[in-house]
Amino acid sequence: MRAIIKMFVEDFEFVSESRGKPVAKIVAFANQKGGVGKTTSAINIASALGIAGKRTLLIDCDPQGNASSGVGVHKSRNQATTYDVIIGRCQAANAILQTEYQNLSVIPSGMDLAAAELELADVENRQNRLKDPLSEISDKFDYILIDCPPSLGMLTINALTAANGVIIPMQCEYFSLEGLSQIMMTIKQVKKLYNGMLSLTGILVTMYNGRLNLSLQVLDELKKHYADKLFSVAITRNVRLSEAPSYGAPIQYYDKYAKGSADYDKIAAELMERI
Numbered sequence: 439m440r441a442i443i444k445m446f447v448e449d450f451e452f453v454s455e456s457r458g459k460p461v462a463k464i465v466a467f468a469n470q471k472g473g474v475g476k477t478t479s480a481i482n483i484a485s486a487l488g489i490a491g492k493r494t495l496l497i498d499c500d501p502q503g504n505a506s507s508g509v510g511v512h513k514s515r516n517q518a519t520t521y522d523v524i525i526g527r528c529q530a531a532n533a534i535l536q537t538e539y540q541n542l543s544v545i546p547s548g549m550d551l552a553a554a555e556l557e558l559a560d561v562e563n564r565q566n567r568l569k570d571p572l573s574e575i576s577d578k579f580d581y582i583l584i585d586c587p588p589s590l591g592m593l594t595i596n597a598l599t600a601a602n603g604v605i606i607p608m609q610c611e612y613f614s615l616e617g618l619s620q621i622m623m624t625i626k627q628v629k630k631l632y633n634g635m636l637s638l639t640g641i642l643v644t645m646y647n648g649r650l651n652l653s654l655q656v657l658d659e660l661k662k663h664y665a666d667k668l669f670s671v672a673i674t675r676n677v678r679l680s681e682a683p684s685y686g687a688p689i690q691y692y693d694k695y696a697k698g699s700a701d702y703d704k705i706a707a708e709l710m711e712r713i
Contacts, residue, residue: 462495462576463713465583465639466601468625469608471617472588475644476607478679479705480585481508482698483605485688486706488541492580495534498547499568499593505585506546509537510686513548521551523571524558524596530571531578539691543579551593558592565592565632569600590624598628603639603713610646610653610672638667639713642705646672671704 467480477500484496498505499520503513513519518533523545533545558564572582584597598604604625608614618641629636641664647653660668673679678696682689689699 462572462579462582463603464572464576464601465581465603465605465709465713466586466594466597467583467605467607468586468594468598469606469617469621470588470590470594470624471608471614474607474609474614475642475673476588477504477508477585478683479605479607479642479644479673479702480505480583481683482679482689482702483706483709484542484581484583485509485539485690486703487581487583487710488539489690489703490706490710492541492710493578494542495575495579495582496542496544497568497572497582497584497597498545499551499584499597500547500587501549501552502587503547503549504683506544507686508683509539509542509544509688511535511537511544511546513546517546519551520545520547520568521554524551524554524567524593526567530575534575539688542688555592558596565595565599565628568596569633572600590620594624595628595632598625598636599632601633602635603637605639605642605709607642607644609644610650610656612652612656615656615659639709640669641667642669643672646674648674669705669708671701671708673698673701673705 467476469476484494487494496505497520518528522528523530523533534543535546536543558567586594586597606621608618643657676698678693679689679698682692685692689696689702693699
């Protein structure tokens with residue numbers, strides 16, 4: 439495991455602060471491995487930021503649309519989505535929906551977004567199809583969080599090109615360490631080619647089980663090599679966190695006394711200190 443991480447520690451240069459930021463801090467949640475708590479983290483951190491008084495926009499950039507339904511928004515026939523914004527059919531401002539939750543808005547997604555990967559293949563400056571529209575609304579929000587699809591395709595490239603920082607949610611598993619090296623390489627390439635201001639905001643450990651030796655070993659390796667990038671709280675497996683999306687509610691509104699609620703509040707507070 440140590441060798442997998444060491445490959446990129448010395449080669450990847452992180453920048454904690456960047457100059458010339460837009461008004462909104464734009465953070466992408468990215469990991470090409472599915473089922474790591476990426477969408478759950480994006481939803482609940484966005485909610486926590488809103489409760490903290492930050493004007494927050496959650497952009498669902500995953501065709502599955504789970505971030506949208508997780509905050510109680512279901513695509514209607516006439517509702518503009520991330521797809522419409524990326525292909526230039528509408529302005530970002532016209533796709534924003536206010537949720538019922540404090541200071542939390544969303545640009546929803548739908549299955550039509552899956553077609554964007556092919557449609558953007560031959561488009562000039564295709565990596566900027568999300569960045570340019572967001573620049574027009576950046577003064578309306580304090581934070582813009584982008585939930586990326588579980589892939590390293592053009593949708594994720596667009597999110598990383600538009601972002602100031604990246605949060606990588608990951609499980610404490612061996613294969614997650616291998617996946618970490620892949621997303622690190624992608625971030626490095628996007629930083630080099632498209633977005634010199636991109637930095638790693640943090641690595642967020644999810645679905646942590648302190649009773650498993652593997653979890654302890656993986657967390658120990660991460661602490662050795664990414665101590666300054668690891669969020670201080672590891673999100674443990676939690677039934678209430680799993681239930682909340684089916685009710686279209688962030689954990690803070692579904693069960694504010696759940697451990698997951700307190701954990702994500704701490705992560706949001708740490709995020710506000712970092713970016």
